[in-house]
Amino acid sequence: MAGTPTFATPPGFLGVQRRDPAGGIAVAGIPLDIGTTNRAGARDAPRAIRAASRMLVDGAHPGSWVDPATLPIADIGDFAIALGDIPASLALIEQQASVIDHLVALGGEHGITLPLLRALRQRVGAPLALVHCDAHVDTWPDNFGQAYAHGSVFWHAIREGLVDPRRTIQIGIRSPVQREVWDWTLAQGVTIVTAQDFFELGPPAVAAKVREVVGAAPAYLSFDIDVLDPAFAPGTGTPEIGGLASWQAQALLRRLDGVDFRGMDVVEVLPAHDVAEITALAAATMAWEYLCR
Numbered sequence: 001m002a003g004t005p006t007f008a009t010p011p012g013f014l015g016v017q018r019r020d021p022a023g024g025i026a027v028a029g030i031p032l033d034i035g036t037t038n039r040a041g042a043r044d045a046p047r048a049i050r051a052a053s054r055m056l057v058d059g060a061h062p063g064s065w066v067d068p069a070t071l072p073i074a075d076i077g078d079f080a081i082a083l084g085d086i087p088a089s090l091a092l093i094e095q096q097a098s099v100i101d102h103l104v105a106l107g108g109e110h111g112i113t114l115p116l117l118r119a120l121r122q123r124v125g126a127p128l129a130l131v132h133c134d135a136h137v138d139t140w141p142d143n144f145g146q147a148y149a150h151g152s153v154f155w156h157a158i159r160e161g162l163v164d165p166r167r168t169i170q171i172g173i174r175s176p177v178q179r180e181v182w183d184w185t186l187a188q189g190v191t192i193v194t195a196q197d198f199f200e201l202g203p204p205a206v207a208a209k210v211r212e213v214v215g216a217a218p219a220y221l222s223f224d225i226d227v228l229d230p231a232f233a234p235g236t237g238t239p240e241i242g243g244l245a246s247w248q249a250q251a252l253l254r255r256l257d258g259v260d261f262r263g264m265d266v267v268e269v270l271p272a273h274d275v276a277e278i279t280a281l282a283a284a285t286m287a288w289e290y291l292c293r
């Protein structure tokens, strides 16, 4: 093994020093966390995820044999946000995402996904299929009175026609939820695979379900780190027990070949509550799985 040891990896995601995304995939941090309903602090996640990603640079992916060093990835730094202003921040995020072909976003809270979907929907010209890994449905019509906080992302995305609910699958769901929110989500045509469903079916059957729901449509992957059990991802804002193990999420992502993904995000990492970097490493690893698929 030659080259730079992992601890001396340059500070970009996966050690990437290229900053021009032309012709490839752009990685960007989006340090927004003012729409969180419980613990805040995901603003610190992009830095933590980049730092943890150093563990993934010293070889090829052992399933696909893709070496991230050979991928056309640029780390374009962090998006600008408007301090303390959710609507202005969402507008800024959409504007910055609108010029990027293929974005891998490191949140930030889940609220960043709405403007990312608005920008991508515009570029693609049709509603997107959605693979949404989360403990929460995030289809609440509001969050304690705030319309654009992190629990309402997919309520807006469905109502704005950004995603096709019949091509939307939510995986790992398990939080307390109002019955009417659950019923509304199903009535739109969304497929929900609860965490308990996941454990009973296993990764291969869930992956087959994802491919069936998504079909050939252009798709987006939104990965809320709280889909993982707090034992595997303690550093998050709204933890829920009974979640996926890290390996189960990996086993799912590795079986999604053929899905036409046009972008992804990994959100809700909260470094101040993390332990031994395990949540940031899980987040970095999910983005690496996506990039090396």
Ligand SMILES: [Mn+2]
Residues within 6 Å of the ligand: 134, 135, 136, 224, 226, 227, 238, 268
């Ligand atoms: Mn969540």
